[in-house]
Amino acid sequence: EALENCRHEITSAMMKSYPQLLQKYASDKAKVSPLVEIVMLLKLELFSLKRQEQNFMTTLELICDAFFKHGEKDALRSCIKAITFCSKESQAELQDFAQNKLKELENELVVKLKSAMKEVAVGNDEYSLLVNLKRLYELQLMKYVLSDDLYDDMVNILSSLKDTGDEVPTFLLLNMYLQVAWSLQSIDSANPSEASISALLAKRNTLFQHLEHFLNSLLEVEERGRNGSLLASRICVILAEMWCLFKRSKYVSTKLESLGYCPSTATVQKFWKLCEKQLNVSDETEDEDANEEYIEETNREVVITAAAKLVASSAVPKDFLGPEIISHFVMHGASVTEIIKHLIAVLKKNTNDDLPAMFLEALKRAYQRHAVDFYRNDDDSLRSKSLLDDCKDLAVRLSGMFIGAARNKHRVHILKIVKDGISFSFINVPKQLSFLECAVLPFVSKLPMPDVLDILKDVQKRLENVNTDEDPSGWRPYYTFVDHLREKYSKNEGFP
Numbered sequence: 001e002a003l004e005n006c007r008h009e010i011t012s013a014m015m016k017s018y019p020q021l022l023q024k025y026a027s028d029k030a031k032v033s034p035l036v037e038i039v040m041l042l043k044l045e046l047f048s049l050k051r052q053e054q055n056f057m058t059t060l061e062l063i064c065d066a067f068f069k070h071g072e073k074d075a076l077r078s079c080i081k082a083i084t085f086c087s088k089e090s091q092a093e094l095q096d097f098a099q100n101k102l103k104e105l106e107n108e109l110v111v112k113l114k115s116a117m118k119e120v121a122v123g124n125d126e127y128s129l130l131v132n133l134k135r136l137y138e139l140q141l142m143k144y145v146l147s148d149d150l151y152d153d154m155v156n157i158l159s160s161l162k163d164t165g166d167e168v169p170t171f172l173l174l175n176m177y178l179q180v181a182w183s184l185q186s187i188d189s190a191n192p193s194e195a196s197i198s199a200l201l202a203k204r205n206t207l208f209q210h211l212e213h214f215l216n217s218l219l220e221v222e223e224r225g226r227n228g229s230l231l232a233s234r235i236c237v238i239l240a241e242m243w244c245l246f247k248r249s250k251y252v253s254t255k256l257e258s259l260g261y262c263p264s265t266a267t268v269q270k271f272w273k274l275c276e277k278q279l280n281v282s283d284e285t286e287d288e289d290a291n292e293e294y295i296e297e298t299n300r301e302v303v304i305t306a307a308a309k310l311v312a313s314s315a316v317p318k319d320f321l322g323p324e325i326i327s328h329f330v331m332h333g334a335s336v337t338e339i340i341k342h343l344i345a346v347l348k349k350n351t352n353d354d355l356p357a358m359f360l361e362a363l364k365r366a367y368q369r370h371a372v373d374f375y376r377n378d379d380d381s382l383r384s385k386s387l388l389d390d391c392k393d394l395a396v397r398l399s400g401m402f403i404g405a406a407r408n409k410h411r412v413h414i415l416k417i418v419k420d421g422i423s424f425s426f427i428n429v430p431k432q433l434s435f436l437e438c439a440v441l442p443f444v445s446k447l448p449m450p451d452v453l454d455i456l457k458d459v460q461k462r463l464e465n466v467n468t469d470e471d472p473s474g475w476r477p478y479y480t481f482v483d484h485l486r487e488k489y490s491k492n493e494g495f496p
Helices: 002-014 017-025 029-041 045-049 053-069 073-089 092-121 127-140 150-160 167-186 194-220 226-245 265-279 283-288 300-312 318-326 334-350 352-376 381-399 405-409 411-425 434-444 449-461 472-488
Strands: none
Touching (some): 002 045, 029 073, 045 053, 092 150, 150 167, 167 226, 194 226, 194 265, 265 300, 265 318, 318 334, 318 352, 334 352, 352 411, 411 449, 434 472, 449 472
């Protein structure tokens, strides 16, 4: 009640002066966003009750004008939020007016956008196109912009772009994605028409083609500036959202079954490779761009969230992407760690029996990153050691999930990880024996003594008829592993 009284007082005080403030400061980049959002604090019905309809109309017209004066995210987003608020919260004739203004703004934007596309098509500057694509993006975040040929126009201009920056294709792809998402939402799932499904499939398939084109081209380019990374982040996120949107299981045995989609294994692998590149963007680079527009939609946390969403929702098979994500558990700071921790919690709840294999595969991939880097960079022993430490840290974190009662409950799972991990360590000996120490040992420590004794006997038996003197340094991790077990459990009776 106190809040409503406050809104009443603010509205009464601002009715006449608010349009004047907008008139004076709407062109000011620093002031326009908070100024425009004031309208969402007002009780709009008071404009009718106090016969101030003209001030309401003037206010709305000034906000619409501000939308076309600015091209920055905050100003555009505030204007759209304010106009949408007015179209929903005002009453009677004022609501009709607000809804008409929103439609007029939409129509004017489409006209400006198509004009800008024509200008770029004949070789003119793309600034106007970029600004209007940003405006369309902000508008489409709130509502479906239904316009004949708009999608096809965006496809055509995207196909014809040459030697342009990354921002224009980024916002073309974002707007195409939103068009597809809104088109899907608009279909009557109970009684869909064949025409609507066919039209949506055409849009979807075209977008997939362009996304995969950019996916391939970005992977081919070894060195790009930060803008390249921003485009790559967008590609990762849009692909993930599209795969979730059209997840095959959502449409099985429905009238929309033809919309179901699952990407190929090769495409998912390329997707993850691009995600990894974004995860490896340096902290310094991210800090430099902390104030860039839309950075909160393109940082590494957004990329890993998009990938994790695919696994958690089963939009793609878990056997490849799940371990890849988990293998980065401890590599990229607290935020990424929390996201992956949440994914593991979801997997434990939904697919608990698959976790041992997924954990072991994650450890293998973390270890193989170390091995690949070691053989590529013989002179960079510090980096190689760091990657091996990452593998150790990963094993400690993953094994730490089997503590207390969980340790006894999941003994079979832990034992499977240990046994399969030992088998992996002894492939092509002694090259992978360091896996025993960095990845297997933390899990062994979670097992009861009888299991540990069996494990020791197993690894010792593997040395029968093997001459370890031929490569003593290669076999050192094996002896370290055995000595650690002996030292840790030496007080237990019967330990060999």
